């Protein structure tokens with residue numbers, strides 16, 4: 001059977017969507033490979049969040065042209081956010097592409113590839129139409145042997161329209177899956193050995209707000225968390241990415257009530273200046289954000305907090321930037337992604353005339369990274385020497401002699417490779433750190449020795 005290579009760019013949602021495409025191709029007998037030269041079908045699942053991400057795919061997909069000359073039957077497809085944004089326009093940039101499929105049509109990819117393979121000299125096939133119920137189509141998994149953590153897509157789209165963000169136009173309006181379907185998927189994962197699930201959505205904590213009622217003071221998202229945490233075998237539950245405005249007291253309380261809910265929140269702040277937050281349409285103030293951080297820390301004092309921050313949003317003054325720096329210092333995030341603002345055509349912020357120079361963005365980026373490093377250094381002093389629980393996920397990407405796992409607060413931890421620890425919830429003693437990654441050794445107790453598969 002033909003061999004497929006899928007290259008995935010961007011966020012966890014894209015990783016999850018690629019997995020669904022693989023599942024459907026696998027069901028039809030396609031196999032998968034790691035190199036372009038082996039492949040009969042090459043698919044790029046793309047990201048549109050930053051211009052750089054799109055340029056990267058355009059460069060890579062353009063280079064495939066030479067391969068097509070040598071292998072005329074090769075099928076090249078572009079899927080996902082960039083495909084959705086540009087549609088047929090992409091053919092002007094990538095004339096050799098055979099297939100363009102948007103974000104609501106991943107479930108059609110296998111059909112389209114079959115169709116293209118059956119037609120010599122076919123015309124390119126473009127499908128970026130919206131489809132009712134498409135949020136329900138990302139539900140199957142391709143699990144590796146002894147895989148213990150998995151992503152579960154619970155909703156698609158976003159209605160927030162932050163002024164810098166292209167997502168509402170690439171992913172469409174908010175649409176959520178029924179709780180019962182999600183729970184059935186999680187149960188099936190648990191029976192296959194998965195112990196940790198991460199619930200995914202562009203605005204995950206506003207899950208179901210248009211479809212399902214609040215019950216007993218609990219939002220649909222909190223109802224879902226309770227249901228997923230109750231699935232036998234699921235020992236850790238995470239979610240990403242939430243919006244601060246969706247964090248009401250019922251969700252804060254869930255961190256007290258649900259022991260399986262990991263004490264980590266990735267909580268995008270974006271800016272520490274109220275003026276810029278308002279310009280971004282973020283609908284909260286920095287004071288409200290800091291109050292939320294206090295509430296979360298009261299609910300779970302050891303909670304890990306990470307964030308997304310944008311520097312150089314149009315019109316950002318030195319004073320605005322210093323307010324962001326102060327907010328980061330006040331929260332003392334465990335980590336944060338700092339993004340230099342990148343204009344996306346079609347978003348309101350891209351039209352503004354007061355764009356900040358690249359030089360200033362770089363400088364501000366540097367200052368914040370240094371601040372985060374210093375905060376990490378300070379926090380590490382108390383963490384090195386302590387014992388924490390990790391879920392051992394598998395071989396480290398950079399070193400086969402090590403296994404990697406994550407703490408409940410989502411910090412990556414490396415231990416010496418040993419198959420007996422694979423898939424285990426293991427207490428480890430933190431020995432050292434390079435900043436954001438930790439090195440540790442298992443703490444051997446009668447329980448760890450008993451539960452470990454040798």
Ligand code: SF4
Nearest residue numbers: 158160161162165167
């Ligand atoms: S909430 Fe997130 S996904 Fe939605 S528009 Fe804002 S930044 Fe984009």
